[in-house]
Amino acid sequence: ETGVTQTPRHLVMGMTNKKSLKCEQHLGHNAMYWYKQSAKKPLELMFVYSLEERVENNSVPSRFSPECPNSSHLFLHLHTLQPEDSALYLCASSAQASSYEQYFGPGTRLTVT
Amino acid sequence: AQTVTQSQPEMSVQEAETVTLSCTYDTSESDYYLFWYKQPPSRQMILVIRQEAYKQQNATENRFSVNFQKAAKSFSLKISDSQLGDAAMYFCAYRSALLIQDMRFGAGTRLTVKP
16 A cells, blocks of 8 residues: 555445544554535545644544644544535645644544435 | 635646636735645545745756746746646645644646546
8 A cells, every 4th residue: 555545435325333444544644634525615634643742633623633643643533423524535645733834544434324 | 814715616727738717815924835736536636746936946846847926926826738637626725834733725626637
């Protein structure tokens, strides 16, 4: 595997379910990010991790819970989601949090029913 | 709050022709970075070109170039000699030089390339 990978690629879950999205980067980067891409809305930065420490939570509801156990892996734990949370969730990484270029994964298409 | 505006939801260009995608942004900062990202259908988003605000010279990457007008807060992307593989969503993005979590994207422009 190369670059940034995300699993699963598609996920359908009910509002009472608990699920997790996984992101793995094979680039030796130290910073990782979660973004939300909704239809007809700009891409929104949700979380930033630098050297496994959360730098910022951009006012994201607590039903989204990130976890970064090491610099290569990033998870997004989901619980009691709402239908409006249906979106494409993108993971990205960069060499450092201050680096210009972010490398994106293919995304997880989440549908909340 | 910083915003990024792409006023063209859709654009089309004939193969081998040139097209310009528009982007404006709002910021009170003097130091920041601007980017154009490309997201092909069902494929991963990739960086096309970046511009540091402190640099007056416009960035160029092969067929892609920008027109950066700092005073006007404008950052347009010019694609020359358009190719079928250029068809994608293009996103303009702004990142603060001070706050790494301040990363904002425009709504995107869908570019169609006609053969």
